[in-house]
Amino acid sequence: MSDKATLALLTGAPSSGDGPQWLATVRRTAVEHAERAGLPGVRTEAWKFTNLNALKALEPVAPRGTAEIARPASFGGLDAAELHLSNGTLTRADALPHGVEMVSLAGPDDAPGWVAETLGRIADTDQHPFTAINTGAFAGGVALRIARGATVERPILLLVDTQGVEGAAVATHPRVLVVVEDGAMADLVEVHTGSGAYVNNAVTELVIGKDARLGHYKLQAESGEAFHIAMTAALCADSSTYDNFALSTGGRLARNEIRATLDGRHIEYRINGGYLACGDQHMDTATFIDHAKPDCASHELYKGVLADRAHGVFQGKILVRPDAQKTDGYQMNRALLLSREAEINSKPELEIYADDVKCSHGATVGELEDDQLFYLMARGISKERARAMLVAAYVDEAIDHIQREPIRDAFRAAAADWMQRHIAGAPAEGGV
Template sequence: MDAVRDSTSAHLAGYESFARQLGNQPEHVVNLRKSGLDRFCDLGFPTTRQEAWRKTNVRRIAQGTFDRTTGVEGVDRARVEPFAVPGCTELVLVGGRRAEALERSAATLPEGAVVSSLAEAIESHPEVIEAHLGRYAPIDEHPFAALNQAWLEDGAFVYIPRGVVVEAPIHVMLIGHQPGEAPSVCYPRNLIVAEENSQVTVIETYAGHTGQHYFTCPVTEIAAAQNAIVDHYKLQEESTDAFHMAMQKSHQARSSYVFSHSLSHGGALVRNDIRAMLAGEGIECTLNGLYLGRGTQHVDHHMFVDHAFPNCHSYELYKGVLEEHARAVFNGTIHVHQDAQKTDAKQSNRNLLLSKNAMVSSNPQLIIFADDVRCTHGSTTGHLEDEAIFYLRSRGISEEAAKSLLTYAFAAEVLQEIRLDAIRTGFEEFLFTRLPKGDVVRQAV
């Protein structure tokens, strides 16, 4: 128990002066931090004895010491540029802090739309903050979300007023940064609010460079009001020496559409909790994802889709490609409330293992209380098919190229669903460079 308390308190070092310094913020924000702190102290770090964390051991984080990053010194545009997506309005945060000087925006926002840091928004848009911040992300059962909330200070803020359509995607780039010798930590808190009849595309990129040791612990809340359309992309390209424990929660009102895509290939230890609350009729919710792991990477996705009202549709397609000693966990729950008749929910998790030592634990679940619904789920894990490899080789394609081609084809099913060309082609290009015979694949697809 002492070890647990020690690890908990180590992650709260300097907390008192931090909280005091922000003590004059709006009561709502101060209370959020307090509830986060209380909850984290109650929960402590999860252990593998807890069902939701059985396959993901966070000891390396719990027992680590991390310096909270406070500045963006030592980071220039060259560090950010490799992760840029053309044609976007940019918001750059380094170690969780806005670095406006590093932003290069290719578009201007329509009137009323706001893209800023959360710290700025707490001052400039207190009523939006009060109405939405902390209203959705569940911290009660999630220690890392609670920890994030305890340290709530800054992050990304996107606000699209009623009826406004933002054409150019908004790209929030969160650059992991280790300024000193010790590993660093940051707790980005992001809020995306799309009011009635608005439309927006938001990309969140988490990125860092190899050799940088840090821990990113973000929470993103997405509120989509009636008829709002939100396309959300999360690109997880952290340093392979980094830890990433993220919570994403979307809350949808009647007839809204949230299209979420998670593309994950960085990080040493990664967990994405992705939750969607369908809180109105006629909602469309798509949660797609692709995760790639190699070396000793560990990547965990925990999905929860909550159907609370009738006539809603949710689609989930998550695919994983694991090689070497990589480990993946997929846990997907669809919860259909008693009133949610005519629910149409589909969940699929498919994994491709490219080595004998790679491993996947996949656990799809349906919890259904309504009687007139259509819900399906499925999970498969397998290797490349010998038949297909042989077929391609019999036409003159080398064995390695055949494997690359089939691996690409496996992943491409997820990429095809991506509506934003720049993201899709960007990731295809990434795969061409990652696959052993990517040059042949580039020619052949």
């Protein structure tokens, strides 16, 4: 039952007959999945809190050309090698650090084996219609391989920018693949920005090898008219560390889904983040942690701030399979509502089939505490400033979990920037 909206998003997709055989097969299957499923409605459990009618009403067109991309000011001080994806096309690639190999995914006719073997194999298309659409329709993107044992100190900063066109919504489907080989270490920072109306339907696939470490940090700061639909899918091997952080501030409607399979023992998975929304923004975070093997730990803390009529959604699921004894899982979503009209739907979920595990989850919703406000005011700090300090401190607790200090500072600045624009009395960056 292919619906009109799915077909519209697939418009301009490369014909499945193009490109190498492996890719044609992947694309054909994905398009079949996309057309069979159609775009999800609110009766689909995974989307029950996020109504896509506004997106479905669009008749998106292909983007026109490319544009220069500038970093957000908050990330200005971060020393990093930059990759630019403008309207889905790779437009700039700095010299990458030693040990990093890059392949453009625009018509990867002669893609190396590591791309052919992994692209489309990590992010499932059967159950995830937007991922299926991306897989069927992506026209560009990057694949990165961090060579076995390489320690890459300088972060790789991927700037994904989309420019809307007058009178229509643009749709892009940027695709990213990162393979971190055994014993390698790297940090990838994704920043999503844009202007005007568009749909950014992004998919990032990650393979993290044995004893490898990937820091993966994402700032979603899309335009206020944008739809941001993103899937991150990670497959982690023995004794690897995956440090994930996502901060969402942009978009009219944003959905950030992160799925990780802990397919080895002694994996440390850190998945933290924040969402800051105001006006009529809708911000949906969905995370799925698959504890497939024993002895792994996952730590998840999300902090949300919702002002005006903003609507936040958090759905976090932890699956502990029968084999995954000694799993240590922690999940917490905390939301701060700054107005009576703001709303949060929180759905934490544990599904445990092993008997020797330590798992906890929780969700809280609150307002700023009167006794904290009074304490600050009783020291001479104005009510406005006191509120702003408490809001900044609230989000900072999640940002604090980013393992790399320069990157942590950049995200702190990004959050401070949001505070300054949307919370009266907010201190300048570094003020808290």
